[in-house]
Amino acid sequence: MLIVVAGSTGLIGRTVVSELREAGHEVRRLVRREPAAEDEHEWDPASGTIAREALDGADAVINLCGSSFQGRWNAARKRRIRASRIEPARTLSEAVAKHGIPTLLNASSLSFYGNTGDVAADETSGEGSGFLAEMVVDWEAATAVARDAGSRVVLLRTGLVLSPDGGLLSLLRPPVQWGMGGRLGDGRQYVAWISMPDEIAAIRFLLDNPDISGPVNLCAPDPVTNGEFTKALGRALRRPVLLPVPKAVVRAVLGEAADELALISLRVVPRVLCDAGFTFRHTDFDTALADVLRPSMPDR
Structure with a gap:
C-alpha cells in the first residue's frame, strides 16, 4: 500500500512509519517545512494547502497530528490544543475526499468519554463533558467530509501509550525513580492504557480490515486505577x-487541566478491536510496563 502519514515526527508517528516500511509499504510523510528528503511533502493545515503530488495514488492517509495535552492550560494553550488537531483533520479530510482515497485513519x-467513574465505557457510549471531551x-x-464522500474513516481513540521514549510515562518515571512518586488524589480513578507495540499493531490491523470504520478505542482490555498504576511503576x-499527592496539590500544579488529565477516571474498554479478533500482546499492566521499560532499565 501507499500510505501518507501526517504527524510522523511524534511519539506514535515515528514508530508507525518505521513499522509500515518494514512491512513493505511505501510511506510518504507530510511536513510543515521545506522537504529535506524524497519521501517528504510540504503542507500547511492552517491554510488548508498540501503539495499537489503528496496524495497522488495513495491508498490510505494516517493523521496523527496534535500537540500535547500535558501541562498547565491557559486560553492560548487551549486554542493551540484545538487548532493542532482540528485544522489538520479538516484539511486532510477534504483532501481525502477530493482525491478519492479509500481510507483515512484519524487520531x-x-x-471523548469524559469522566466515566467506575462505569466501563466502549464505542457505543456517548460523549462526556469538559474542554477535552468537547x-x-x-x-x-x-473528518465528516471524507466520510460523506465515501471514504472509510476510522477514529483512533487512543489512551495512555506506554513508551520509554516520551509521553506521560516519561514524566512519571523521574519522581518515582527519585523516591517521590505516589498516587494522585485517592488513586481510585481509572487509567486506560496501551503499550506502544499494541498501539502500532492496532493501527496496522485497522488499515488491513476494510469492514471497520468509525470510533475505535485503542486501549488494553483491562484498565487500571491510578493507585495500581503507580504501584506497578x-x-x-x-x-x-510512598507519598500520595493530594488533589489540592495536583490542582495547584496543573490548574484547570488537573481534573481532565490527572484526576479524571477513564475506565474504557476496546470493544470494537476485541469483537474484530485483534490479539493484544499486552493485557497485563505489570508485564507491559516491564517489557516497555526493559531496554532502558539500569543494571542492578
Missing part, C-alpha cells in the same frame, strides 16, 4: 511508592 482520544467531538467531526523501577 482521536479517549477523552474538543474531541469537534476533532472527529472535522514502582515495582518496575524497583523504587518504593
Whole structure:
C-alpha cells in the first residue's frame, strides 16, 4: 500500500512509519517545512494547502497530528490544543475526499468519554463533558467530509501509550525513580492504557480490515486505577511508592487541566478491536510496563 502519514515526527508517528516500511509499504510523510528528503511533502493545515503530488495514488492517509495535552492550560494553550488537531483533520479530510482515497485513519482520544467513574465505557457510549471531551467531538467531526464522500474513516481513540521514549510515562518515571512518586488524589480513578507495540499493531490491523470504520478505542482490555498504576511503576523501577499527592496539590500544579488529565477516571474498554479478533500482546499492566521499560532499565 501507499500510505501518507501526517504527524510522523511524534511519539506514535515515528514508530508507525518505521513499522509500515518494514512491512513493505511505501510511506510518504507530510511536513510543515521545506522537504529535506524524497519521501517528504510540504503542507500547511492552517491554510488548508498540501503539495499537489503528496496524495497522488495513495491508498490510505494516517493523521496523527496534535500537540500535547500535558501541562498547565491557559486560553492560548487551549486554542493551540484545538487548532493542532482540528485544522489538520479538516484539511486532510477534504483532501481525502477530493482525491478519492479509500481510507483515512484519524487520531482521536479517549477523552471523548469524559469522566466515566467506575462505569466501563466502549464505542457505543456517548460523549462526556469538559474542554477535552468537547474538543474531541469537534476533532472527529472535522473528518465528516471524507466520510460523506465515501471514504472509510476510522477514529483512533487512543489512551495512555506506554513508551520509554516520551509521553506521560516519561514524566512519571523521574519522581518515582527519585523516591517521590505516589498516587494522585485517592488513586481510585481509572487509567486506560496501551503499550506502544499494541498501539502500532492496532493501527496496522485497522488499515488491513476494510469492514471497520468509525470510533475505535485503542486501549488494553483491562484498565487500571491510578493507585495500581503507580504501584506497578514502582515495582518496575524497583523504587518504593510512598507519598500520595493530594488533589489540592495536583490542582495547584496543573490548574484547570488537573481534573481532565490527572484526576479524571477513564475506565474504557476496546470493544470494537476485541469483537474484530485483534490479539493484544499486552493485557497485563505489570508485564507491559516491564517489557516497555526493559531496554532502558539500569543494571542492578
